[in-house]
Amino acid sequence: MGKIVITGASGQYGRMATDKLIAKGVAPSDLILITRTPAKLAERAAQNCDVRYGDFDKPETLAGAVKSAEKMLLISGTRVGARIPQHKAAIDAAADNGVKHIIYTSFVNVEEDNPAIVTLDHRETENLIKASGCAWTFLRDAHYADAMILNAGPGFIASGVWMTSSNGGREAMVWREDCVNSAVAVLTQDGHENQAYPITGPVSETFEEVAAMLSEICGKEIKLVETDDDGMYAHFDALGIPREPVDDQTVAGIPWNSDDMVSFERALREGYLDICTDHVEKLTGHKARSVRELIEANADFLKQVAKDNAA
Missing domain, CATH: 3.90.25.10 (UDP-galactose 4-epimerase, domain 1)
Known part of the structure; x- marks a missing residue:
């Protein structure tokens, strides 16, 4: 398995995913952790993770940040309604620098008639990833x-x-940890390319x-x-x-x-x-x-x- 790059690696989801990937046997040196504030991940650098500066709002910082990664865990940003240009910068950097597979934390229903504005960012991000030429997996997480x-x-x-x-x-609200476990499963297993999984309780x-x-x-x-x-x-x-x-x-x-x-x-x-789905169990072997x-x-x-x- 090649190197994995994680965006937003200092956030709750990113920290949990890093811990679980290492627990699964992924070498810390095979984890590239992108953050706007590398000082927040000093303990990860001490673990031998590759901590790199990268900022969604500064696309020029992302090409170097993703280099040598085979897979990207693209954790969606927090600014609902403002994420499309941020995500596009990360997707473009991945596609231009050899990333083969993007795993994205999306949302349960991104159909066009869904009135929740959160779906606009996720739907367009999914479209950008599909157009990038990279393989993709969409983890469509329900409400935490x-x-x-x-x-x-x-x-x-x-x-x-x-x-x-x-x-x-x-709605079938889901534990954040079950979402992270599902992402870790996709990152460490074969056969999830070009699949969309609603992840629910x-x-x-x-x-x-x-x-x-x-x-x-x-x-x-x-x-x-x-x-x-x-x-x-x-x-x-x-x-x-x-x-x-x-x-x-x-x-x-x-x-x-x-x-x-x-x-x-x-x-x-x-x-x-x-x-409501059973994808958590199918991916992880454990019931949601x-x-x-x-x-x-x-x-x-x-x-x-x-x-x-x-x-």
Whole structure:
């Protein structure tokens, strides 16, 4: 197996993928880790990984960063609505410098009629990769359960309210780690060229069902409150969340923007995200873990949030 280049290697997904590839027996020296901030990966350099500076927003930095790699794990950027030129720079660098296979972290349903704006970036990125001449694998990851339970969940618990416009829409949220495990499988196995895999949790659920589980396990009632798109915008505005993506801006530690989230809830409401597959198990040999299992695994943390915000 040739060298693997990982973009965004200092982020959560990239760090986990690096750990798991090394655990699988990939030599650290065969891992090229691209980051805008190499100092953040000093410990990887100490492990003998090849840490290289590269910036999606500076295409001229990427040709040298990807050289000698056979496969690229292209981890999508965080600026929803602004990622296409960033991804194009990485794809062009890969195609021009000998990368044979691009594995991309996409999204569950990138069809043109999906109203979630997150799909625009992913759909166009998939098209650019297909046009690049490289082999491709699209890991179409569902909504991360971690984001909903561990990032947004404490706010729901603190207020006792989960505001939504999903209106009973279903989705099969997936553990980030199961997504990473699937990517590692594709990177270390043969036969995944030119395939698209929806990567989902094991069961499609409504936010009402998830709120009930969260309430039960944390010990504090969380009331699901339905509103419309305007109500969701007003809710996010009140939290200080920008409507459009802003680079490096986070609110409560999350890179939110409300255009993304309101359109996402519309897609959920209209059934576009109700996709459930067994690809995690097919790729990794292990069943995808459920939202309930994630809540249970983090029960102590969630119970403490409830205790700290007891009425």
